[in-house]
Amino acid sequence: MRVSALAICAALAAGTALAQSGDVKRSLTQVTDSVWRFDNNFHVSMVVITDEGAVVGDPINAEAASWLEAEVMSRFGKEVTYMLASHSHGDHGSGGEVFADTATIIAHRNYQKAVGQEFGPTEPADVLFDDNLTLEHGGRTFELTYVGAGHGDDMVVTVVRPDNVAFVVDIVSPGRMPWRNSTSAVDGMISQISAVEALDFDILLPGHAANGTKADATETREYLEELKAKVQTELDAGKSAEDIIATVKMPDYADWANYEEWLPLNVEGVVTALQ
Ligand SMILES: [Zn+2]
Numbered sequence: 001m002r003v004s005a006l007a008i009c010a011a012l013a014a015g016t017a018l019a020q021s022g023d024v025k026r027s028l029t030q031v032t033d034s035v036w037r038f039d040n041n042f043h044v045s046m047v048v049i050t051d052e053g054a055v056v057g058d059p060i061n062a063e064a065a066s067w068l069e070a071e072v073m074s075r076f077g078k079e080v081t082y083m084l085a086s087h088s089h090g091d092h093g094s095g096g097e098v099f100a101d102t103a104t105i106i107a108h109r110n111y112q113k114a115v116g117q118e119f120g121p122t123e124p125a126d127v128l129f130d131d132n133l134t135l136e137h138g139g140r141t142f143e144l145t146y147v148g149a150g151h152g153d154d155m156v157v158t159v160v161r162p163d164n165v166a167f168v169v170d171i172v173s174p175g176r177m178p179w180r181n182s183t184s185a186v187d188g189m190i191s192q193i194s195a196v197e198a199l200d201f202d203i204l205l206p207g208h209a210a211n212g213t214k215a216d217a218t219e220t221r222e223y224l225e226e227l228k229a230k231v232q233t234e235l236d237a238g239k240s241a242e243d244i245i246a247t248v249k250m251p252d253y254a255d256w257a258n259y260e261e262w263l264p265l266n267v268e269g270v271v272t273a274l275q
Contacts, residue, residue: 026067028075032163034140037205040064043092046167046205047072048160050138053081056103057158057167058207059095062122066098082106082137084144086169087152088114088121092207096123106133108146110154147171147195150188159201168196169207174216176209176257178224183269186228193221209257223253231270241271 028047029037036047038056046057047068054072059065072078080099085107086092096105100123107125114120127133135142141161148155151170158167170179171192183189196204196217204212227250234244248267253259 028071035160035163035165038068044207049076050140052138054078055082056080057084058086058092062095062098065095069098084158087155090119092169093121096121108154108156147192150185150192155192157196159199164202165205166201167205172217172220173206173209174212177259177262178266180262180265181269183266184272186224186270186273190221190224193217227270232274235274244271
């Protein structure tokens with residue numbers, strides 16, 4: 001208990017420092033009975049309040065995780081008992097050490113080799129799995145599914161039951177363009193999103209952008225398939241990469257956030273994949 005109390009004090013101190021800096025927007029918003037959405041600027045994580053403790057998705061970073069740990073203790077009186085990592089990219093996956101005193105960290109087997117690397121997680125996982133893992137904890141069931149390689153090679157989607165919420169990071173961001181030139185992994189992304197569509201869930205809680213549903217996963221997969229087909233047609237016609245990047249448009253998706261800014265980068269990524 002003494003260790004936990006010290007950890008909470010450290011977390012509260014970190015939270016105070018951040019509040020004073022005033023440039024980080026954080027919030028905890030209820031999604032279902034037990035599932036909450038944690039916003040940290042433009043990154044989102046999941047928190048599930050169970051009878052036996054709080055189960056969190058990604059830590060995002062050490063300051064975010066410290067804020068979250070203190071907030072969950074003050075609002076719900078719960079320790080963080082599990083951390084379910086979505087994938088190893090450092091913008092979602094650093095700061096796991098904040099939860100390590102009280103939580104068991106679960107991740108895909110490939111996560112571990114990225115620990116400590118540049119843009120990797122900062123804390124190793126305690127439990128690794130290959131394809132699927134089911135966790136029963138505090139009256140909730142967590143179904144973890146490895147969705148294959150594409151955006152990274154250790155991407156895990158967690159469905160919480162009975163809430164039927166899926167925590168889906170980076171491969172579907174409802175109403176927003178895929179990140180810049182991450183589309184260089186277009187085939188893998190399409191296959192990862194297809195794996196998400198095969199899961200049974202009602203609410204899609206993303207790592208970026210607004211909450212959605214399975215329809216957002218389908219729309220994103222269709223966008224990537226259409227983009228790939230358009231770029232392939234242009235390449236077949238002998239156009240240069242510069243030409244294709246400058247001319248390919250996706251008007252059906254013009255209302256997505258970051259459309260103007262990221263479309264040329266999305267095209268560039270797909271050109272790289274197909275050349
Ligand atoms: Zn990522």
